[in-house]
Amino acid sequence: MAVDVDDYRPALQAAAGHAQRWLEGVGTRPVRPSATADELAGRLAVPLPAEGAPPQQVVDELATTAEPGLLAIQSGRFFGWVMGGTLPAALAADWLVSAWDQNAGLRYATPAVAALEEAAAGWVLELLGLPRGSGVGFTTGATTANFTCLAAARSRVLRDVGWDLDADGLTGGPRVHVLVGAERHDTVDLALRYLGLGRPAVVAADDQGRVEVTALRTALAAVPREAPLIVCLQAGNVHSGAFDPFTEAVAAVRESRSPGGRAGEGGAAATWVHVDGAFGLWAAACPELRHLTSGVAGADSWTTDAHKTLNTPYDCGIAAVREPADLRRAMGVHTSYLVADVTGAGDPLEHVPELSRRARGVPVWAALRSLGSDGVARLVGGLAANARALAGGIADVPGATVLNDVVHTQVCVAFEDDERTRAVTQRLLAGGEAWMSGSRWRGRDVMRISVSNAATDAEDVRRSVQAVRAAATERALTG
Ligand SMILES: *Cc1c(COP(=O)(O)O)cnc(C)c1O
Numbered sequence: 001m002a003v004d005v006d007d008y009r010p011a012l013q014a015a016a017g018h019a020q021r022w023l024e025g026v027g028t029r030p031v032r033p034s035a036t037a038d039e040l041a042g043r044l045a046v047p048l049p050a051e052g053a054p055p056q057q058v059v060d061e062l063a064t065t066a067e068p069g070l071l072a073i074q075s076g077r078f079f080g081w082v083m084g085g086t087l088p089a090a091l092a093a094d095w096l097v098s099a100w101d102q103n104a105g106l107r108y109a110t111p112a113v114a115a116l117e118e119a120a121a122g123w124v125l126e127l128l129g130l131p132r133g134s135g136v137g138f139t140t141g142a143t144t145a146n147f148t149c150l151a152a153a154r155s156r157v158l159r160d161v162g163w164d165l166d167a168d169g170l171t172g173g174p175r176v177h178v179l180v181g182a183e184r185h186d187t188v189d190l191a192l193r194y195l196g197l198g199r200p201a202v203v204a205a206d207d208q209g210r211v212e213v214t215a216l217r218t219a220l221a222a223v224p225r226e227a228p229l230i231v232c233l234q235a236g237n238v239h240s241g242a243f244d245p246f247t248e249a250v251a252a253v254r255e256s257r258s259p260g261g262r263a264g265e266g267g268a269a270a271t272w273v274h275v276d277g278a279f280g281l282w283a284a285a286c287p288e289l290r291h292l293t294s295g296v297a298g299a300d301s302w303t304t305d306a307h308k309t310l311n312t313p314y315d316c317g318i319a320a321v322r323e324p325a326d327l328r329r330a331m332g333v334h335t336s337y338l339v340a341d342v343t344g345a346g347d348p349l350e351h352v353p354e355l356s357r358r359a360r361g362v363p364v365w366a367a368l369r370s371l372g373s374d375g376v377a378r379l380v381g382g383l384a385a386n387a388r389a390l391a392g393g394i395a396d397v398p399g400a401t402v403l404n405d406v407v408h409t410q411v412c413v414a415f416e417d418d419e420r421t422r423a424v425t426q427r428l429l430a431g432g433e434a435w436m437s438g439s440r441w442r443g444r445d446v447m448r449i450s451v452s453n454a455a456t457d458a459e460d461v462r463r464s465v466q467a468v469r470a471a472a473t474e475r476a477l478t479g
Contacts, residue, residue: 011055018063019091026074027455030432035068076453076460077434077467079390082238082279082410084311085453093366094313097359104138104359105349114348117361123368124318127285127376128277128304129297135324137331137351138316138361142278142305144353145319146191149301150230151330151353152321153272154195156300157228159329160270166329170196177201177223179216180232181244183209185276188232200232207442208242208405213252220256228270229257235293236280239441239448240403241387241410243280247295249273273299278317279452282309283408285373286380292407300326309380309409311454312363319351327351379454383409386461387451393465394449397472403446411449415472418445424471433467 043065053061072078074085102110104117121136139145154176158165163173178200180188192200201222204215211233223229231253233244250273257271275281275296281304283289284296296302300323306316321327324346332350349355371379384407391406394413399420403412413436415421425438425447439448447468 007055011059014056014059014063018059022063022070023074026072027076029072029075031072031075031078031435032429032432033069033071037069040065040069071435074453074455075435076456077464078453079449079451079464080435080437081448082308082450082452084308085455086313087311087367087370087454089370090310090312090363090367093363097362100359102359103356104361105347105355105357107347110359113359113362116365117348117359120361120365120368121318121320124304124364125320127368127373128281128302128320129284129290129293130302130320131297131322133324134302134320134322135327135346135351136321137319137327137348138306138357138364139319139352140315140354140360141307141317142185142276142303143187143190143317145278145303145305145317146185146187146274146276147194148319148327148331148352149274149303149321150188150191150195150197150232152301152326153230153274154197155330156323156326157230157270157272161226161228163228174228176228176230178230178232179203179219179223181205181209181211181234183237183239184232184234185238185278188276197230208240208407209237210242211244211249213245213248216249217252217256220252223256225257226270229253230272230274233273233275233299234280235275235277235283235296236408237410238450239410239412239439239446240405241280241408242405243283243292243407244275245295246275246293246298250295250298272301274301274303275299276303278303278305279308279450280408282376282380283384286377286384288381289384289408306364306367308452309383310364310367310376311379311452312367316360316364318364382454383451383456386456386458387411387449389458389461390449390451390464393461394468397465397469399472400468403441403444409451411451412439412441412446413449413468414444414446421445421447424468427471427474428467431467431471433470434464436464436468 073083102113104113107114137148155165161174176197180200182202182205203219204212206212235243253273284293302320304318306312307314328350387409388406391402391411394400395402399415401414415424422445436447436449439446
């Protein structure tokens with residue numbers, strides 16, 4: 001039976017209409033949702049009707065039901081967690097990815113999306129200043145990119161000491177030592193947990209959350225020289241935006257180990273340096289910020305996200321591994337019915353945990369193609385400039401203190417005491433004019449700002465500073 005486009009057209013047109021109305025209103029509606037998940041779940045908790053409904057009616061019902069529970073993440077005044085908006089070309093490409101319905105695992109079967117993802121991967125490596133031949137996998141996010149990179153690390157450092165992880169598993173094998181900075185992202189621990197590597201040893205961080213190289217040297221000295229070792233560094237601390245000192249840290253790791261045996265820049269056997277750069281790695285694409293990532297290319301693997309700084313739709317993370325063979329050994333699957341790529345380029349399914357997946361690298365290609373390298377530099381530089389402007393404006397609000405050096409896209413603000421900070425944050429969120437999420441950093445409650453949205457402009461910054469000022473002075477006004 002032929003696919004009848006008339007079966008699709010009304011639903012697709014309805015969806016396009018709803019999407020455009022959403023985008024039209026996203027900058028003017030309150031940033032916060034107006035209904036809770038419980039309220040919406042209550043409305044949706046009906047028995048599944050025996051009779052289906054026409055596609056267009058389903059789409060209309062979906063959009064109408066969801067509307068009050070949508071968070072305006074695409075608003076230029078949304079600064080919660082680390083969440084980007086969506087660029088027009090990336091959003092439209094994401095629609096095409098769904099319409100094409102390609103299962104992106106095999107090069108010979110779905111050549112168009114495989115080639116587009118390879119082109120996107122090449123552009124990403126170039127923009128981020130990473131080694132050209134690195135293996136790249138498009139994952140669901142940075143959490144799975146950390147998992148993917150650390151799986152490659154685990155298998156490689158064990159192989160280097162003669163332990164075949166694939167054949168013999170972890171049980172009874174040599175202990176893999178893992179060092180992480182005190183302020184690494186929690187998903188690094190999560191990835192280590194998935195991988196059976198247990199709780200890592202923690203290296204002290206300085207007042208901006210950067211790994212202290214002297215503490216790293218001490219921690220390295222405690223690891224037996226021949227033992228398998230993984231060290232996790234960070235590009236972009238979620239609170240301060242700070243970057244670990246890569247040049248010094250990578251040198252400290254290499255110097256602490258027996259020389260030789262390992263490819264890459266001065267690598268040592270059974271040693272792996274991984275960098276979680278979910279949002280921060282994009283500083284490398286901007287000339288004014290590139291110095292923050294200096295030395296990062298000396299690592300063995302890198303995690304980043306496209307759905308944060310690059311402003312593609314969810315879900316899109318990127319795992320890059322210096323030696324493609326290490327990535328394939330950890331992630332590859334070889335069965336008779338999956339005819340493998342014979343060109344030597346490697347199949348996409350050898351680079352990620354999933355077998356079947358959407359071609360999530362295609363929106364990355366579209367985002368980069370629409371921006372160009374100058375546009376990426378402007379995007380990243382603009383986010384950092386807006387962060388500095390927000391910090392400058394909020395520093396003038398009575399009682400507010402900016403706690404971090406604003407080197408990138410993150411700002412942490414505290415008011416007179418923890419209770420005040422929490423109250424001001426809650427009032428700001430309830431007001432709906434802007435969204436900044438609460439957190440705790442260095443023993444204090446903070447209002448956290450992450451500028452990750454390409455849509456934020458000077459007017460958004462002005463209005464957001466004004467909203468913080470109003471939330472902070474309301475108590476004074478009302479008693
Ligand atoms: C957001 C973030 C993660 C997790 O990324 P997801 O895409 O949400 O899985 C990991 N590390 C850092 C530094 C992050 O900012």
